[in-house]
Every structure is written in structure tokens, then in C-alpha cells.
Amino acid sequence: MASSGRYVLNLKSLPQGKHRFDYELDDSFFEQSGSYDILGGTLAAKVEVERNGDVFNFCIALDGTVKTACDRCLDEVEIPVKEKNKLVVRFGDSYQELSDDLLVVPLSEGTLDLSSLLYEYSELAIPMQRMHSDGECDPEMMNRMSDLLAIDADEATEESGMTAHDSRWDSLGKLLEQKEQFK
Structure with a gap:
């Protein structure tokens, strides 16, 4: 310096x-x-x-x-x-x-x-995370980031071969519900 x-x-x-x-x-x-x-x-x-x-x-x-x-x-x-x-x-x-x-x-x-x-x-003296308070960030940038995160989540779901809801787990969910009813 x-x-x-x-x-x-x-x-x-x-x-x-x-x-x-x-x-x-x-x-x-x-x-x-x-x-x-x-x-x-x-x-x-x-x-x-x-x-x-x-x-x-x-x-x-x-x-x-x-x-x-x-x-x-x-x-x-x-x-x-x-x-x-x-x-x-x-x-x-x-x-x-x-x-x-x-x-x-x-x-x-x-x-x-x-x-x-x-x-x-x-x-x-500056904290590791340097951010505006909630709601003070640039709205345009936050919208862009939300769009990108949604696209990334969709791509990750497609790559893993899973859909948002996997019907194979439905029967397990029903068993858990029945177990809760007997308690």
C-alpha cells in the first residue's frame, strides 16, 4: 500500500x-x-x-x-x-x-x-458475510438470482432422475400415518 x-x-x-x-x-x-x-x-x-x-x-x-x-x-x-x-x-x-x-x-x-x-x-473488522438487511437488496438482482436458482433446482432434479414427488414413498408414508394413529 x-x-x-x-x-x-x-x-x-x-x-x-x-x-x-x-x-x-x-x-x-x-x-x-x-x-x-x-x-x-x-x-x-x-x-x-x-x-x-x-x-x-x-x-x-x-x-x-x-x-x-x-x-x-x-x-x-x-x-x-x-x-x-x-x-x-x-x-x-x-x-x-x-x-x-x-x-x-x-x-x-x-x-x-x-x-x-x-x-x-x-x-x-468486517464480518465474513457482508449483506444488506432483509428487504434492502437490489430487487432486480434478487429476481435474477431467484430465476437462476429455480433453473438450477430444475436441472438438478432432472439430472438425478427424480421428480418432485416420488410415488414409491407413498406406501411408507401411509404406514407412518397408521403408526401415529395407534399411539
């Missing part, structure tokens, strides 16, 4: 103690990512950093909405996002991602670009 210097924190020059940085993630931020998952949105990102020596404890909170494609009708849908993530960053010889929440940044550089982290946390 190409980043402007706007999301780069100079960790070397950050004094000891707690610090807060606020960012607005808008459509242009998500366009720069080059991903098709998030089409746009408006998120407030609050980044709190506590420096203790060469260790930086981050708390990154995201709040707002992102736009993505609905899994059902493919129309744009707004998904609410409210997420908090913790991250520990420390200085080392080379850049390493030791785990999901532990990064090593080269002391020679001393900077951390938050843009990819902010985008990644935004993506992880």
Missing part, C-alpha cells in the same frame, strides 16, 4: 510517555490500498502510543463505516465498524512481524508506517 507521510510515525523522536494521534480514513485512503474488499468509507482512527524505553504499546481504535459489495446482490453496502486492536512495537536490527500483535522495527529507520496496519485492521 502506497502511503503518504501522513501515517508515518517517527518512533525515535517520540518522547517517553503517552501520546495520541487521530486520523480520518476516507474514500481516498481505501482507494490507495488497491484492494477490492473495501470500496470506501469513513473511519475515525484513534492511535494511542505509550513509549517505555524502546518498547511502544499501541492501542488502535476504529469507529465508523466502510463500503463493500453485498454478498447477495453485489450492490454497495455500508458496514459499521467499531474495533480496538493492541500492538507492541520494539526496535531491533531488521523489520520483523513476530506475531499478529508484535512488530520489530529497525532502529536505523526508527519509523512505523501505520497505513497498512490501519487498512488491515479495517478489513479484519
